[in-house]
Amino acid sequence: MDTINTDILICGAGAAGLTLAIELARRHVDFMLVDKIDGPFSGSRGKGIQPRTLEIFEAMGVVDRMVAAGGAYPPQRKYRADGGYDEQPSTEGLAPSPAEPYNLPLMLPQYLTEGILRDRLAELGHAPRFGQELTGFEQHADGVTARLARADGTTTTVRARYLVGADGGRSFVRKALAIDFPGESMKMRAMVADLSLTGLDRGAWHRWGDGPGQISLCPLMGTDLFQLQMPVPLEGDIDTSDAALAAVIAARTGRADIALHAVHWRSVYEMSSRLADRYRVGRVFIAGDAAHVHPPTGGQGLNTSVQDAWNLGWKLAAVVDGAPDALLDTYEAERREVAAAMLGLAGKLLEAARTRGDLRRGRETQQLDLGYRTSPLACDARGDDAIVRAGDRAPDAPCRGAAGQPLRLFTLLAAGGWTLLRYEPDGAGVVAPRKGLRIVTVGMDGELRDDGGHLRTAYGFAPGEVALIRPDGYIGALASDERGPALNTYIANSLI
Structure with a gap:
């Protein structure tokens, strides 16, 4: 059994874990970034990068790469029963200003966002270690002892000063800490998929129907793909085969000219809204989806996760360098309040989409007005x-x-x-x-x-x-x- 000593062990190499790793790397803090999956995530689950996150990515040195790889949100094209359509902007925003240089969200599929972050991390001399699953850990006075397992049966012991669980909504770290994750089911299930298809132009976000029968096909900027989004029944098995997807596209759009050629990624998920009771237990923290899950409406999830890591990263680095450990208590004090407000916003936007088919996004989703006025650091x-x-x-x-x-x-x-x-x-x-x-x-x-x-x-x-x-x-x-x-x-x- 190998033994590794490090300052910070990060479990989860998604957007939150990568952001935290980059922050620690550029501050010369020793860390280890692991993920139980065998390789990088390949889907587009999160595709919107909000203006505040663009500012953070500028500070990290990657915003221009992100913008070059993605594109602006296209207008929403809502088709009527007679075959005509109405169009409206997907986002509402003012022109950039001296104080706010980014005024609109960027569309960039999650796998491209995370790829750019991995490239930046590589420039700083580090890389995620995939295929290494956290199977247990114990805390002691001056650190955490964690156990990692690989598919081949080999194991590694990691001794770290702190452990961060950025390991998603089903977080092993959160469950091991017995942190409550209260909330509610939104009583709605949906499918998302990345598709190669023909028959639609890429200048609009195409939408048909309302309520349970709606469907949308959005061009994924930076790719040749479209993202399918649609509600599915709350109960029962869902056929996600290529043939079933082709049939449902034809049925819900009423179009025979849309040809599905390949499905590159697909997922069915039940929407819920949950917020962890605590973000810290001793020397262990949770961040991102491990701390909060919510409907995808409003493009808040990836952004909130990145900003969790952005908040925690400099504080961990400061404490490793000699600052009082109490500084780390401000992470929960600041970020949990933000997440609570974000869950409320995502729920409100989901209701607007479900009842009125309204997917427009305004300033409240851009995260420029979020802050920490009640923080002990203010x-x-x-x-x-x-x-x-x-x-x-x-x-x-x-x-x-x-x-x-x-x-x-x-x-x-x-x-x-x-x-x-x-x-x-x-x-x-x-x-x-x-x-x-x-x-x-x-x-x-x-x-x-x-x-x-x-x-x-x-x-x-x-x-x-x-x-x-x-x-x-x-x-x-x-x-x-x-x-x-x-x-x-x-x-x-x-x-x-």
Whole structure:
């Protein structure tokens, strides 16, 4: 039996596990990423990447690859009984702004998203270990001892400081921890499949019918495939053979000219809405679908999972580097509240789709307004009427460096440390440089120039005010004067 020592053991190499692995790799934390399946997931279960997740992928260095590989959502084309149709946009959004550079979701099949993340992880010198199943673990005072098994019967013991279960809705880790997973069945079952077919143009998301007899065929951007989605009976076996799918497409569309050539992936699933009671037990955490499951409406699942990992990654890295273990308690405090709201939204959107056939998506699905105002990590010395508050997502802003080059705030934040913005201060700073903290002075004598006033507009800055931005791009603290005790206490307690 082999024995491996590492800082973090991650079980589950989907979007959440890969995001966490990349965050740890770029912060030089030792980890091991395993998955019980034999190889990468090959389907398109999650295909929508929301604007906030695009911002995260920019910081991870993969957003341009994602956009190049995918495409915009096509309009919805709803066919009438007489053969005509009506079209409407699939998404509603404002134009990009200096504060919000991404305004619409990207369509990219899940297997392509995860492939790009695996490529990025490989660039950082790491890879998932497929075909290794977590079969048990025990916690002790300074870590976790876990057992992995392979199909050939060989086993490995892993000793890690922390274990993260990103192992899906049927999570072994969650069950082993005896974490309750309360919720409800949505009393609806559906089929999703990736198809090669002819007879439909790729310029629209084609939809027929309402209620139990509806069906949709959506072109999967970045591929030559279409994704089939349709409700199926809640009880009984479902015939998912190629012949059965061809027959149901003909029956529900009323079209004889749509020819099915191949089925590349298929799945039947029952919709439910569930939220784990806890995200942490000792040195073990759960993330992604292991912590929350919900209907796919609104394209929230993969995005919420990625953002779980984004939140947890920098905190694990900080604790491994010497920060207090209590920092890790803020993961559940911040992310469970977000997941609870997301479950409510997904349920509301499912009801709209089921009763009215309405699949339009607006700002509430883009996740730009999610934040952590009630978090223990939020310190706000400004009034309630401030344009942004501690805990909010840090807005972007195009600026200019002192040397004259254009420079976006997001470019500065991508390094992944803490950033203190000093806006037009009246003298030398009093916050001393320290490990993990970048101090950026904004003003005509500073390193960053707010020529267009975009920082002032986005943050509501007045001269002398400061914003402390967390490693994950959320505002940790806002203060009218960097000499104030609240800010300096926050820095002393939150940074290593």
